[in-house]
Amino acid sequence: MITVFNGKSFGLSGERSSGFVQIDRLLVDHIASFTPSGFVVFMAIVMHVDNNGYCWPSVKRLVECTGLSETTVKTALHYLTGMRINDKRILAINPRTSPSGRTSSNGYKLFPDSIDHASERTVVTAGSTKTEKAKEEDPAYPLYKTFKQARYGFVPEAPITDKEWKDVRLTIWQMHKAGITQQDVEQRTLLLLKKWTNQDMVTVRSLWKHWDSHANPLFGKPINVSTGLLVNAEGWFDDDNG
Secondary structure, three states: OEEEEEEEEEEOOEEEEEEEEEEOHHHHHHHHHOOHHHHHHHHHHHOOOOOOOEEOOOHHHHHHHHOOOHHHHHHHHHHHHHOEEOOEEOEEEEOOEOOOOOEOOOEEEEOOOOOOOOOOEEEEEOOEEEEEOOHHHOOOHHHHHHHHHHHHOOOOOOOOOHHHHHHHHHHHHHHHHOOOOHHHHHHHHHHHHHHOOOHHHOOHHHHHHOOOOOOOOOOOOOEOOOOOOEOOHHHOOOHHHO
16 A cells, blocks of 8 residues: 655756655545544654654654644554554554663554564664664563562563563663672562562562662661671670660
């Protein structure tokens, strides 16, 4: 229905390289299925896709292209992801994060049920080239798998979704950068589960927030001020500890 290809175009400035988007007339039969803003945003995304039907314009960019408000663009995107033509989706949103865990602009897959999209994309921006890897290849990913196993006492059968990973990745990446091991995560997760009666409070964020307090096995226990070592109760009130 929509084809993207490279070619040549000619204008007043002479010959120049350009990319083209070819739209099949079959789309005419489905225009009425779109909301006005949905169609405008859809066409703006179409103008950005590469030869594989993938693109990553920011919401700000879509606002600039369409002249619509940010709220209208976001509403249109939500509508488009639920829209189907001949029982096939026309758009899928793929959350994207940088290697540091920072949320980036979403990736958009055009006709995701019809195109074999690669699991890895090379994103080229001004002055840089980045390759986005699947979450399974992220060095911080094992820490989250360990947390889930310790939190629930078993390996959940349901796979970790991209949305779930996006929600926790920044925190998990901070743990990874701090040198936290899977054994550390398991030990301290189990400790919080033992301490807190409301186990729903034990999340990745609460674990990291209380890493040096409630999740620390030494938290609240007497420490010798001169050696930094744990002391027994009998020796806590001697002269060295005040």
